[in-house]
Amino acid sequence: MKSTMLLSLLKIKTTYGNFPETVRDITADSRETHEEAVFAAIKGQQTDGLNFVEDVIKRGCRFIIADRYVDLPSDVGLMVVKDPSKTAALFAEYIYDFPHESQTMIGVTGTNGKTTVSTMIHNLSMALGKKSAYLGTNGFMINDIHMVSANTTPETTRLHKRIKEAHENDTEVFTMEVSSHGLKLGRTFGIDFDIAIFTNLTQDHLDFHNSMEEYGHIKGLLFSQLGQDVKKHKYVVLNNDDEWSLVYKDMTPFETISYGMESTADFYPSDIKGSLEGFNFTLNTPEGSFEVNSPFVGEYNIQNLMCAVISEWLQGYDIEHILSAVPEMKVIDGRLEVLDPTLPINIIIDFAHTPDALRKVINTVKPFVKGRLICLIGMTGERDSSKGAEMGEIATLADYAVFTPDNPANDDPKMLVKLLEEGAAHDNYVSYTDREEGIIHAVNKAEPGDTIILACKGREPYQIMENYVKVPHRDDLIALDAAYRKYRSEEYVVSDSKF
16 A cells, blocks of 8 residues: 555644655554554553554554654654544454455444344354354454454454454454443444444443543434445344333334343244353244254353344344254353353352342342352453442342452452442342452352352453453353362362463
8 A cells, every 4th residue: 555545534633744655554553564554543541652663663663643743853754633533443344355355354343242132143143154254352363263362353454464364264244342432432434334233321430431422422422423325225223121221212213123121122032042151032023933952051041142133134034944943052151151060069150240230140140040159350450440339239139248449450459359248238248359269269168059259350350350361260160160079079180370
């Protein structure tokens, strides 16, 4: 791509120095720069890209985008613009030749369910014979190849590069989680979504957003940014059980399809039967009623599955054909996942870290508990502390609760645990400032027939500790290690490292 072409894309800019004749890459990460790359010096919450200009130049980069002037060698081109992030997204599309145009782009937003819905769509797409990509909390996947991703919705240049990678692997559909952070920070600029899905909106991230009203309207950017070109076939899928859907419906000119638990929705279930092995139900649709055998547990997973089915239907697949693939789908890692069902106790891990999500998990599991229900939850550091008491209250819907920190960062673990304790509805709980110790206690407390819910982390592989250091941590491996020691000591050999 010629630099003169990129420079011509903006009317308002100021340029200094000399730009290279051509470039083939763009990044906001100084470590990824090279001679043919554009560096976008984006100012973030913790770092300023211009702090790394010296290193970028040493790596050979000669094209820099910034929001203000900085003195640079004359052989380096500096382009000063109002919004480096938005400019970087624009440049990425041109440099990578609009890779989203060859793929069906699906964006999923909401407080809870983004990962589950996006992963279900990815797995269902592959089951239907399509090459598929997924990007979100659980990383980046091209078909069955899994890669790590640092953020739910990555920084804009990395996001566009991921879409390019998927395009180069001939993927037909790209499904991604769209977080409120990503929308507010403009990380999705330039992405032309074909299908936009809303799961739900409940309290979360009020440390980042000023109010629930702001949080809700930021989520709505996904729908309003679908544009006004009705010659394009685009669709909006909305949760009929959430009143925010009424707001989002008015934000887009495109057709809206609703799903929900009541018959007023376009897609809704009836005759629901379930266990911890899965739920069966009748799916009622505009094209008739169909029997569904689902490996997923809980009514909220019925809603999540409906989103996935609708997304495939909107791409032209017959509903009966779609549903034939559902029984073969895998349970989503870390989402209401039952660990080793051969154990005499049930150990369930889940990512639920909001009051609404935790309540749904407990209410889903309770009917299938034979003995006592033990619930372990954590309070996240440096986040919205106003939900702490409510989380503690909901956890005590269980017979026994264990309170711990979760990613405490620079907050005092004792303070985080205290927030949960303030909401406890009964005294049958215990607190630990070390999450691993709390998990081991929960397993040792359980007796055959009991069920343990380990909430908040799912399979997240670390704890964020003081100074934002990521320490290896896995709820599932810690719990299984403790359970095998307790119930299979004669045959279990403990590894030196669980991670």
